[in-house]
Amino acid sequence: MRLSLKKRNGKFIDAVELRDDCTVDEFKELFYKKFHYYPERQWWTVGEAKGVALKAGGLLSSYGVHDGSTLVFKDLGVQISWRLVFVLEYLGPLLIFPLFYCCPSLIYGVAAPPPKCLVQKVAFWLTMFHYVKRELETLFVHRFSSSTMPIINVPINCGHYWMLFGVMVGYFLFHPKYQPMWRDDQPILIYSLAATMTVFELLNFKTHLILRGLRARGTRQRGIPSGWGFDLVSCANYLWETLGWITFSILVSSLTSWIFTVVGFAKMTEWALKKQRNYLAEFKDYPRHRRAIIPFIL
Template sequence: MASSTIILVVRPRGRPIKNLPESITISPEDSAAQIFEKVALASKFPAHRLRVTKGSDGSPIPNTGDVTVYQTGLRNRSAIDVKDLGPQIAWRTVFVVEYLGPLFIHPLFYYGRPLIYGTSTPPSGLQKMTFIMVTLHFLKREFETLFVHRFSNATMPARNIFKNSAHYWLLSGLNLAYWSYSPSAPTARASNPLVIYLGIALFVVGELGNLSNHYTLKKLRRPGSTERGIPQGLGFNLVTCPNYMFETMAWAGIWLINWSLSTAVFIVVAAAQMAAWASKKEKRYRKEFGDKYKRKRFVMLPGIY
């Protein structure tokens, strides 16, 4: 590999970027992330707001330190296309905002029953249990967002925060809370103790299993790296994404406690989305790791999907 510097021709793509350089000089041994840094420095544009692709075939250049310029296939006088992705927001921030919705909305309905439903009757035992389980679930989500998850991409388009938050603020927030804490809700009446115990067991196993899976996935990627490994451990020999399996299990436990149609709707919508993600991940594992990866017949729920 030649160690001398090379010149990359920079071309704008889409909306104009003020001060975008016509070319940059870089070493083939530099990381691909250096391309972003040089373009960002010259144009005074945030690096995470830029998408850089090869001019020859349109394939993306990764903003990572794990790949060199030479490994991307770029050579002297190769062209790169630079696109402005628009205002960005950190993935971690989006996750925090998403989960704050239910953490704010559920206490509002639980403690505001006299104003919202016009009743002075205190919440039933099942309503209290529903409130505790939902709160613990989303507190766990916030903990994982801040201390466990590592994100492949640092940012996403800022406008996506409204679309992403709607799922949690509306379905597991307003919709679930309103019907769960109503005086006429199934949670306002007594339930079979065996069903309650089963719901609690599913919730506890699901939450702990999901947390364990997230720690497993965290260990597969070094801090600041996008490099992936093949996950091993609890549930990964059964399905591609056992974290989604345990997530569904935890919500099934909540549903057995409150028997609310709103909870069932949330589970169906969430499970459908997670199933789509799991299917894509199975395809990516097969493509990325080849024969090293033990292919899974079921991606999320053993014997079902």
């Protein structure tokens, strides 16, 4: 079949001859060899810019592409792997928190800063534990449905963790004038909150292992998750993540920590609702009683 290739502005690119049983992946590879846009950088739609998008793995004909069809090209820009993006995101707090914690004289300009209170010490190590866990999950547990994203979006993605958490939470948490809600003579309460957050972290880790087991390496196929919170919500990993940060915010009792928690929950809610819609569309037997992120409510 003969296809016409155009840009979104209507400019003609090329006309190509392909087999009737040509796949999307084969077509992208042929385009890459001729025009040097690697497959992850290519975005194709059928007929027009808002037409049906071609997804990897299927036949062109399954999208209604036939002899004489037009495919419209969009350059997604230079790409970076999602795994590397996650590593960079979580690296921020691991670098920034130790600066505030270990170098108060340099950061705050105080010659003799007061000793750290118990809340500051516990919050520091909880943060280190959380983000080391995140890094290890990124490297060894997570399987990504999309392999890359535009590199231009990296600063936006990193801003949430580097600036909102690392800088904003860290600055006020380790400030020499920080006044904790929980005093050092209340260790049982402080350590109880730390233990509670740790439990939520472990539950979150367990849900990530469940999700990993439902997706074969190198595929986008998945199953229906169950157990460990998934029987109540579609995104139990987000539920435990949110509860963990609520516990952390109760512990440190700073406005910036609550802002970080609320912003993170809002974003996770958006993702959870989208994932639930996808589950319902993909699986006819998907449990209808499940909520997206909050049991029985949302």
